[in-house]
Amino acid sequence: MTEAAVREPAVIAVDGLRMAYGEREVLRDVSFEVRWGEVLVLLGPNGAGKSSTVEILEGLRMRSAGHVTVLGLDPAHADERWRARVGVVLQSWRDHAKWRVRELLAYQGSLYAPFATERMPRPWDVDALLAAVGLTEQSEQRVRALSGGQRRRLDVAIGLVGRPELVFFDEPTAGLDPEARRDFHELVRRVTREFGATVLMTTHDLAEAEQLADRIVILADGRIVADGTTDELARRIVGDDEVRWSFEGRPFARHVPDATAFVRRLLLRHEQGVSDLEVRRASLEDAYLGIVRAAESPDAGVRAGAEADAHDPAEVGR
Numbered sequence: 001m002t003e004a005a006v007r008e009p010a011v012i013a014v015d016g017l018r019m020a021y022g023e024r025e026v027l028r029d030v031s032f033e034v035r036w037g038e039v040l041v042l043l044g045p046n047g048a049g050k051s052s053t054v055e056i057l058e059g060l061r062m063r064s065a066g067h068v069t070v071l072g073l074d075p076a077h078a079d080e081r082w083r084a085r086v087g088v089v090l091q092s093w094r095d096h097a098k099w100r101v102r103e104l105l106a107y108q109g110s111l112y113a114p115f116a117t118e119r120m121p122r123p124w125d126v127d128a129l130l131a132a133v134g135l136t137e138q139s140e141q142r143v144r145a146l147s148g149g150q151r152r153r154l155d156v157a158i159g160l161v162g163r164p165e166l167v168f169f170d171e172p173t174a175g176l177d178p179e180a181r182r183d184f185h186e187l188v189r190r191v192t193r194e195f196g197a198t199v200l201m202t203t204h205d206l207a208e209a210e211q212l213a214d215r216i217v218i219l220a221d222g223r224i225v226a227d228g229t230t231d232e233l234a235r236r237i238v239g240d241d242e243v244r245w246s247f248e249g250r251p252f253a254r255h256v257p258d259a260t261a262f263v264r265r266l267l268l269r270h271e272q273g274v275s276d277l278e279v280r281r282a283s284l285e286d287a288y289l290g291i292v293r294a295a296e297s298p299d300a301g302v303r304a305g306a307e308a309d310a311h312d313p314a315e316v317g318r
Ligand SMILES: Nc1ncnc2c1ncn2[C@@H]1O[C@H](COP(=O)(O)OP(=O)(O)OP(=O)(O)O)[C@@H](O)[C@H]1O
Pocket: 021, 026, 044, 045, 046, 047, 048, 049, 050, 051, 052, 053
């Protein structure tokens, strides 16, 4: 743990954040916290306000109202020393096409050297970083000759080269192949495990969120509509596991809190006649879609519940 961890109870604290582009309000009263060493994933449909939130936290965009503290300072007025503690991986990094990969990383890293401390040597060793992001073979190539996925790995390396205590990733795995995606997940785990970095990440990949997130915040139309662990969110909306079965050729489905007990009762009562039995745990995708639909149209959640009840197993129970 660094000194910062002792000093600052929350790495990021956002309270009543609002932002507008001209007349159009795109963040409305957003409040959440990110704790030290946590991986927080920000989810939400296109246009929900994720990038705007991240850019405000990075100090790249001004807010209209609300309190924001990142590593103890307001990012709108943060200094170079603060910036050296923060890593930013933007959605695309289009500059430096003529630079060679190693040369660019070494240069970017040198900018952080003045901010090294005994506890936090800076920058990250370039060879170790190239290996960590899987670009050792490309280290002498020019940036413009990299493939899209290799470029993305370089973006990640640039974001990490200063050994940041807090890293922002905006859709880091968009355009990566499955292997590169898996490598990236391993890298995030390393970054959090080995030097205790805190990560705030946006993604549209729910499996990725499920794998990496300690906590998930869902934004819809500029508002937070959910905040919790993956399990909490899955249970909150679907509530329960889903059991499906056929009885005398007719399909049934039911959400139940304890699938094992339900199945046991079902089979005890109907030894014969039950087939196609399936049990499915509430998934993050179910939770996400349920929460976003309910936020976009408040009746949707009620309708989803009504559909489930239409397959009432009371018929089976008789
Ligand atoms: N420079 C801009 N000028 C005007 N409106 C903007 C600007 N940038 C974003 N917006 C609008 O602000 C809203 C929030 O955009 P933002 O990029 O924060 O959403 P997002 O959740 O990151 O979306 P995505 O998943 O598509 O990246 C959207 O309605 C978008 O059209």
